[in-house]
Amino acid sequence: MDNQKNKRSLIIFFILCAFIAIGFYNSWKDEIALNSDSKMTIGRVTDFKYSSRNGHIDFKFYVNGKLYETSDPDNSEWPKYVRTAKAIKNKFYPVEYEVTNPKNSKILITRKPLGIKALLKDGLKIKAKVENIYEISDSYADLYITYDYLEGKFKFRTRIHKDSLPCGTIDSCQQKEIDLIILKDFPDVNNLYYLSYDRVAMKKSKEQKN
Known part of the structure; x- marks a missing residue:
């Protein structure tokens, strides 16, 4: 009976060792690939959990306009x-990704996150379309x-003041093509989103509280 228990324990031990070895091998393989063929972009932290066990940083980023969502450990252990x-x-931080397999990536949590205003200064101008417009006040x-x-x-x-509409008047805005500045490396960020009156007011309110 004791021999059977010992055999089961030994089998479980070897299985656990195999899983750990496979995990280290996959991490090593991904690290080699990332070091040999990588590019830099920017990503946004979507969630995180700092913990001595299973701590993680969730983030998303774009490559050629395609969205990738993944996660990294919260610590700085190997791979570094x-x-x-x-x-x-x-907030936004630099992201390194493998060119041929962007899912193999790392987010760099630097001392300060990247600022939206500074990033948009080097933004890309494109054309967008006003699908609908609604008056919400005078x-x-x-x-x-x-x-x-x-x-x-x-x-x-x-939300824009009527005197500052990027498409003229209320009547002329519907289905109108307008200029827009986006982040080339994170294209769902644009200048008009952050110029929205309600978002600007919310940001000022938070800054005053702090």
């Missing part, structure tokens, strides 16, 4: 990860805008 600060949710209107970039299709809502 850049972790010079705590991650901040919804002064403001909500614009529902769509645009394409490479493999991706994007849409968003922004």
Whole structure:
């Protein structure tokens, strides 16, 4: 009876060792591939959990307009990860990815996240379309805008003062083509989204509280 228990324990031990060995081998293989054929882009932290066990940083990024969502460990152990600060949710950081397999990637948590204003200064100008526009007050209107970039299709809502509409007047805006500035490396970020009156007011309110 004891021999059977010992055999089972030994089998379980070898199975666990095999899983650990396979995990280390896959990590080593991905690290080699990343070091030999990689590019840099930017990604946004979507969630994180700092823990002595199973801590993780979830993030998303784009390659050629295609969205990738993945996760990294929260620590800086092997394979080596850049972790010079705590991650901040919804903030942007550099991401390194394998060219032929973008799912093999790493997010670099630097001391400070990347700023939207600075990134948009080097943004790409494209054409977008106002699908719908609605007056929400005597002064403001909500614009529902769509645009394409490479493999991706994007849409968003922004609230703009009637005197500053990018498409002229309320009547002329429907289905109107407008200029838009996006981040080439993260194309669902654009200038008009962050110029939305309600989002600007919300940001000011948070800054005052802090």
